[in-house]
Amino acid sequence: MSRKKTPKSKAGSAPATSALPAANGPRSVRPGTARPGPKAPPNGPPQPGRSSIGGGGDFYDVAFKVMLVGDSGVGKTCLLVRFKDGAFLAGTFISTVGIDFRNKVVDVDGMKVKLQIWDTAGQERFRSVTHAYYRDAHALLLLYDVTNKASFDSIQAWLMEIQEHAQDDVVLMLLGNKVDSAQERAVKREEAEKLAKGAETALHQGPQRAPLPAA
Numbered sequence: 001m002s003r004k005k006t007p008k009s010k011a012g013s014a015p016a017t018s019a020l021p022a023a024n025g026p027r028s029v030r031p032g033t034a035r036p037g038p039k040a041p042p043n044g045p046p047q048p049g050r051s052s053i054g055g056g057g058d059f060y061d062v063a064f065k066v067m068l069v070g071d072s073g074v075g076k077t078c079l080l081v082r083f084k085d086g087a088f089l090a091g092t093f094i095s096t097v098g099i100d101f102r103n104k105v106v107d108v109d110g111m112k113v114k115l116q117i118w119d120t121a122g123q124e125r126f127r128s129v130t131h132a133y134y135r136d137a138h139a140l141l142l143l144y145d146v147t148n149k150a151s152f153d154s155i156q157a158w159l160m161e162i163q164e165h166a167q168d169d170v171v172l173m174l175l176g177n178k179v180d181s182a183q184e185r186a187v188k189r190e191e192a193e194k195l196a197k198g199a200e201t202a203l204h205q206g207p208q209r210a211p212l213p214a215a
């Protein structure tokens with residue numbers, strides 16, 4: 001696995017990637033060691049369907065690459081685990097190291113859509129690793145924490161990174177996370193709407209703790 005969160009991870013739930021020796025503690029990932037990596041062609045059209053490589057046996061009609069980005073601690077990994085496994089990762093926060101991905105096939109109007117979702121490290125020191133993965137993303141989910149004003153203030157900087165490293169036609173969505181902590185809210189919905197409008201992104205606000213809609 002490319003990174004992190006061993007205590008939270010479910011065995012076998014994430015694909016393995018090779019890792020560099022850790023300089024200080026957790027493992028890190030070398031760009032390009034995970035597949036598919038930054039050497040893949042620019043995002044282009046969605047990939048046509050085929051059976052999954054490396055097990056799982058999932059068949060799909062079309063595939064998209066999605067990236068989760070945003071400051072450390074906004075809840076990117078929790079969002080991904082919630083979406084993939086339906087579970088909320090409560091407890092000790094262990095920061096992502098490098099980058100990781102999980103696949104999920106969803107049914108959209110009778111079509112099997114495979115989502116390959118990349119979970120990036122929010123910490124500044126991993127930025128050069130994650131930059132390399134923007135180029136072939138079809139969609140970016142940009143998260144902030146509604147209880148953490150600093151994470152919202154960082155959105156402009158994230159937008160600049162996206163502008164620099166992602167494809168022009170990438171789909172971008174702004175997500176305000178942790179709205180279950182309403183009493184601690186530090187970012188008003190209107191502020192986020194204004195920012196989203198300015199950046200021409202869609203805005204969604206939600207907690208990961210709420211039940212997912214029935215499939």
Ligand SMILES: Nc1nc2c(ncn2[C@@H]2O[C@H](COP(=O)(O)OP(=O)(O)OP(=O)(O)O)[C@@H](O)[C@H]2O)c(=O)[nH]1
Binds near residue numbers: 120207
């Ligand atoms: N109350 C609440 N807490 C959440 C929610 N989502 C995540 N958290 C908590 O926020 C902390 C950080 O969550 P992560 O998903 O690990 O954050 P991250 O964005 O992946 O952080 P990095 O890996 O450092 O980039 C954890 O302690 C989670 O339990 C949410 O919707 N509501």
